[in-house]
Each structure stands twice: as C-alpha cells, then as structure tokens.
Amino acid sequence: MTPNTKIGHEYQPATEAEFLVAYKKQKFPKPSVTVDLTIFTVVDGLLQVLLILRDGHPFKDCWALPGGYLNVEEDETDPSNQGEDLEEAAHRELEEETSLPQHSCHLEQLCTFGKSGRDPRGRVITVAYMALVRSSLAPLIKPKDDAKDARWFTLDEIKALGVPLAFDHDTILDTAIKRLRGKIDYSPVAFDLVPETFTVGELRLVYEAVKGETYDPNNFHRRFKRMQTDGIIVPTKGKRATLTRTAAVYRFKR
Amino acid sequence: MTPNTKIGHEYQPATEAEFLVAYKKQKFPKPSVTVDLTIFTVVDGLLQVLLILRDGHPFKDCWALPGGYLNVEEDETDPSNQGEDLEEAAHRELEEETSLPQHSCHLEQLCTFGKSGRDPRGRVITVAYMALVRSSLAPLIKPKDDAKDARWFTLDEIKALGVPLAFDHDTILDTAIKRLRGKIDYSPVAFDLVPETFTVGELRLVYEAVKGETYDPNNFHRRFKRMQTDGIIVPTKGKRATLTRTAAVYRFKR
DNA sequence: TTAATAGTGTCTCTCAGACAATATGCG
DNA sequence: CGCATATTGTCTGAGAGACACTATTAA
Numbered sequence: 001m002t003p004n005t006k007i008g009h010e011y012q013p014a015t016e017a018e019f020l021v022a023y024k025k026q027k028f029p030k031p032s033v034t035v036d037l038t039i040f041t042v043v044d045g046l047l048q049v050l051l052i053l054r055d056g057h058p059f060k061d062c063w064a065l066p067g068g069y070l071n072v073e074e075d076e077t078d079p080s081n082q083g084e085d086l087e088e089a090a091h092r093e094l095e096e097e098t099s100l101p102q103h104s105c106h107l108e109q110l111c112t113f114g115k116s117g118r119d120p121r122g123r124v125i126t127v128a129y130m131a132l133v134r135s136s137l138a139p140l141i142k143p144k145d146d147a148k149d150a151r152w153f154t155l156d157e158i159k160a161l162g163v164p165l166a167f168d169h170d171t172i173l174d175t176a177i178k179r180l181r182g183k184i185d186y187s188p189v190a191f192d193l194v195p196e197t198f199t200v201g202e203l204r205l206v207y208e209a210v211k212g213e214t215y216d217p218n219n220f221h222r223r224f225k226r227m228q229t230d231g232i233i234v235p236t237k238g239k240r241a242t243l244t245r246t247a248a249v250y251r252f253k254r
Numbered sequence: 255m256t257p258n259t260k261i262g263h264e265y266q267p268a269t270e271a272e273f274l275v276a277y278k279k280q281k282f283p284k285p286s287v288t289v290d291l292t293i294f295t296v297v298d299g300l301l302q303v304l305l306i307l308r309d310g311h312p313f314k315d316c317w318a319l320p321g322g323y324l325n326v327e328e329d330e331t332d333p334s335n336q337g338e339d340l341e342e343a344a345h346r347e348l349e350e351e352t353s354l355p356q357h358s359c360h361l362e363q364l365c366t367f368g369k370s371g372r373d374p375r376g377r378v379i380t381v382a383y384m385a386l387v388r389s390s391l392a393p394l395i396k397p398k399d400d401a402k403d404a405r406w407f408t409l410d411e412i413k414a415l416g417v418p419l420a421f422d423h424d425t426i427l428d429t430a431i432k433r434l435r436g437k438i439d440y441s442p443v444a445f446d447l448v449p450e451t452f453t454v455g456e457l458r459l460v461y462e463a464v465k466g467e468t469y470d471p472n473n474f475h476r477r478f479k480r481m482q483t484d485g486i487i488v489p490t491k492g493k494r495a496t497l498t499r500t501a502a503v504y505r506f507k508r
Numbered sequence: 509t510t511a512a513t514a515g516t517g518t519c520t521c522t523c524a525g526a527c528a529a530t531a532t533g534c535g
Numbered sequence: 536c537g538c539a540t541a542t543t544g545t546c547t548g549a550g551a552g553a554c555a556c557t558a559t560t561a562a
Contacts, residue, residue: 473550501559
C-alpha cells in the first residue's frame, strides 16, 4: 500500500515495533464503517425484503435496510483483538433483527458503498450483505406485528411507498436483487429460500418469484429430475405435501 | 441502521439539525479504510499481476498488492464533501501505480476484507478492486525497471517467491483470480485484456491464460463467429496481423 | 517447401423451450 | 365427478466438445 503522505501515514523508523509505537500516536481522519443487510425471503410466491422503520435521526421515520456499526473497539490487553469481523457483525445484525439462531440463514457479502455524502453524520462506508431466509422461518420474524417497526415488503410495496428508502438503500437493494437474480441461475441459492424439504412446485415458485417470470412446469420438472440424477437433490421419506394433490418431497444435498 | 449503544451512536434530539450538531461532538473508535488493487494483464499468453515491493513498515520488503488509504478529509466549508469516493480512490491508485490515463482500464469492485488483526497498525478495512490492463498497455507500466519496486508477476512466479504476500493479500489475489475466471464465461471482460483490435487467436490466448486451460481452436473460432453474427464483435478495416500468417482483425462493439 | 496457424465442415451429446398426454387426488 | 397440479414423453433448435479437412503465409 502506498501511504498517503498528507495525513502522515508514512513515518518510518528502523524496526516494525518502533514503527508501531510511533504510528499509534498519530491521528488522521477515519470514516465510520457500518454493515447493512438485504434480507430476502419468498412467501406466497412473492420475493420479499425485510425493512425497518428508523426511529432516530438521520432519515427518521424512513424505511431502511437493517444494519449497524461495525464494532472496532481494540482490546487494550490483547492487541491482536481489533473488534469483530465483518461477517461476525453481519451475523450479529441478522440475529438481532430476525431473532433467528445464528447460521440458520445464508449470508454473503454483496458490495461496499461509500460515496461521499451518503450519510449526513459524516463519512460512512457500508459493507452490504445479502441474507436469505427460508420461507419456513420467515413467519417467525414478525412477532411485534402491532409495532410498525419491522416488516416484510414485496418489491411492489416498496415502490408503492412513493418515497425513497433511507441513505442509498435503494441502490443497495437494487444491487442485491440483481445479484440474487444472477446467482440463482448458476448457484444453489434457491435451496436457501425453500423449506428444508420441498416439492418441485415449491422450488419452482421460488425461481419464479426471484426472476419475476414464469417457468414452464414441465421443463422445470425435467431440470429438477436432472438435479436428482446429479445427486444435488435427494428424495425424502415423508413423501407427501398438499397443494391440489400430493407431490414427492425432496431435500438439498450438500 | 441500529445504532450501537455502547459507543454512543444513538443520542436523539428533536430535529436532524440538532442531532447532527450533537453527534459531531461525540467520539467513538473508527477503523481506517484502504483501497487495494489486483491489476491483471495477459502478456505472452500468461496471466500476470502487478505487485509492489513495500519499502516501509509493516511488511517491509514484502511483495504486496498496490493500494492506499481512502482520503476522508471533510471539507470544513462544504459539509457535503466528505472526501473521495471509493471508485475515485481506486482510479487514483491505479493511475499512480501504472501511470496510465484514467479510465483506460476496466476497474470493478471485488470484495471487502476486514478481519480483525489483518493489519498490525490497527483496525483496517480494505475494499479490494480488480483492474484489467490490456496487453497493448502493459509494457508501458514498467519504466523503472532497475528499481525493483514494482513489476508484473505470473501466478507461478508468486508461488515461487516461497513467502506469502503482505497482509491478507494472498486471499485477495485468490478471490480476484476466481472472480476473473468466473466472469470471463458470461461477461465481456476478455475484451479489456486484449488490444483494442485483435485477432481470433489473440482473444483465445486471453481465455486460455485466464482459465488456465487450452481451448480447441476450431470450436473457439465457431464461438467467435457467433459473437460476430450477434454484433458483439465487428471486423476492422486493418485486416492483417502477423503471427505465422495473416489473420482478420476485429473490434469489440459496445 | 514446410510448418504453424487461420478458417470451414461434420458428428454427437446435452440442454432448453414449446407443447401433448397421462396420472393423481382434493373439492 | 371435475379440475388443477404432478409427472412423463416428444420434437426442435442452440451450443459445446471432438475431430477431420483445406487455405494461407512467414520463415
């Protein structure tokens, strides 16, 4: 890395130990770092996103993606502990927001946004993550139904708000949707949106909700069977689920 | 975003203006943010990466990806100016390192790394970018050939160093290679590694260098012709280039 | 002339889209 | 029973991989 001379990052004594002692005494402006989450689920064949209503400034009373500051408090007694990792913070936020047990949801880093002026409090860089909540877990998330502070939105409902989301969260959400739509074609993310066991129809509904287009049920079934012969999907004993008739139940492998 | 109570992010007066005044007076620990670049090129049919030799602590005398601090100095007279954007910083670093004119290279955000302990100076979050330099520009980059401070490495040469790169740059590089290998199949990144005008063979060599595998020249040619009928590629007047015989020359469209 | 690469043609296999047909079981 | 969905099957066309073949030209 090329140190920035203007803010004094390049003082260079002989040993690294000496350097660090001197370095710690210096002061240069730093940004804040936050972690924001785009939490998706598919319920009733609709792609939905979890938004929270901000109760404090800035963007008070605006809907926003859940998120929070990255904890970077250094441990005085252990210099190697410089606070929580980014993934750790994302998992923490996800748990705080959904009350779901850690690692019950797929979580992946999406993109980092840091435009000057995106937060009136000062320079804030946000690392956006995308989380996928399987439909069987989604209903567990909204216990505080009366309190209007967190709820699932379909994409149309967000548009229907008529006002933008807080900060640059519209851009983040847009990036997340594009990423999800792209990834579903070549990676097994769909299996993180469906219940642990599922029927062909349920999986197809997830694809349709994410891509926003209909799939020919016959062709999808063929594709599904190929996944079965490839060992990606295995049949499950509990061989029934009810829609208009019975259907075989499967489970994702690995 | 959910403010972190422990570091006092949630003081909430009535108006946003009042809030901001009070907020600015607070102090909480912040990380540094850097931008690191993985700069690729393909020369002589080999995928190469630009590394610099660190002349200061930490990781003095280690090879590293070029990078530097994000400038977040706020403008006292203009509160909306909170420093340079992430992309701006990446372009600046790229120009500083390669001396190539701005926007002559493809540049895209890769991933953000922020593990606790990755930098002994303190908590540092780095936003990694991937840059692609077309082979016709690559030779322009190493004027300081005697000074051993920046040069192209093939992947094998990096392995042959026998020591890891500085910081977590091995991980970043690995991520970049995987991204490039993945993207070349479904996006036109190869055209950012080839000269502005190119022959079928030159384009194939780029694919082979990136993927690390050989392509059947006949089948590749067929694929190439399909791109031509799709209008992605157009023939160019200067219809010759020399290897062992002449070949038609093409240009990427859009 | 020769050798290496450009460029064409062919066969096979896989997979996607369109669409026909049968099976099943809830109402 | 009737109908919606599950499940199977067939036809076609696009594209990938393997491989044979001809054309061109620098050395």
